[in-house]
Amino acid sequence: MTDEAPRRRGAYAKGVAKRDEILTRALEVIAREGYRGASVKELAEAVGLSQAGLLHYFDSKEELFTEILRKRDEVDSAAFGPLDAEADETPDMRVAYLSLIRHNADVPGLVQLFSRLAVDAVDPQHPAHDFFVERGTLLRSTFTAALAQRQAAGTLTTSVPPETLARIFQAVADGLQIQWMLEPDVDMAGTIDALFEVLWPGGSDER
Template identity: 35%
Template sequence: MSTGNGRAPYRPGAEGARPSKGERTRARVLDSAAELFSRSGFNAVSLRDIAAHAGLTHAGLLHHFPGKDRLLLEVLERRDLIDARELFPGLLRPGSPAPEPARRLRLLLELVARNSRTPGLVALYAKVSAEATDPDHPAHAYFARRYRYLRTELTGIVADLQRAAGTGDAVDPGVVAGQLLALMDGLQTQWLLEPEAVPMEALVRDFLDRLGLLPTDDPEATAGPETGDGAGTESGDGAEAGGVSR
């Protein structure tokens, strides 16, 4: 019941080969599903809504996906594929090697900053992860695995940063990892409700800064011209590089 026997195929048909019509329809459906799940959660959205948004009928949609549950899981997995491929490589292929700690810290802060520009995705994870708390939810196993993995990885990152910064081990890295993960999640709910009142990135930076885990004054850690999309990585809220403390 919660073991999840069937994995999603995800056959991109080689790396750069031009996608077939079916593959393009699949992609359109996944885009629509992501957008609508983001807006209203999993339970409140129907296959007809998604199909209509993607420009086909719900019967046509079901030709590509065996059911609503599987569609959700593919949406979630595709997001990880795009969003956290380098920062958390083990999310998709368990055991994959990760970059060095300083780079991962930068990628983590970039992820928070990017989230501040994509309310849809943030809402998707906020809503679905809360729903998936129920053991019977189709994405329960996905999120349970995900959080366990993230806590483990963050614990490693924090421990490495402590070692590098010479902060000693007065603070348990596992504790900080759990707090950091909770902080990032909790900020998202607040931010979705009142975006202007909750500068997510600044609050995360401040948390890490108080622990001495932020590079002293490395301007590269603020703006990383790396993630492909271009655009100026504008912080918007005008937070100082070391957090917002007085």
């Protein structure tokens, strides 16, 4: 009896570690092979599991792909810095966001996965629904806080509420991803930077 709890904790820790390994390797496979080329079979083989063994760690294929996107955000936040809605408005947020957009152009498979799941997630029952709602809320709150500071400082028009401007940024970013997948020559980061410059002139030294 006294050994049961430590064994359960050990099994749980191993399960968490294996799940994290699966998500990390899945990011690599999808970035390399693309969304359409990354089947559950290939993802399972990448971590030395059967398809059934892989899905043992997730409720469904849809949940697996949702958690892959969640892992991507975690990795990107570590690499490019978090977009912190509570932070003071500085050029760093603009630089971090543009760096992230440029990085997306190097991982088309993950962009494809994001865009596909974003459409499927309009169904409230889809495993990715809450992920996309929460992610969008966080992104908009970040931009709303920064844009409100610009308005308070008198460097941004107050004719449009910051919440509306934040939705415009989100819509431009999401829409550009679709345009870029159809037309790979589209400069996503350059286009978003142009929007920044219209609303946020001089907000970054990066050009």
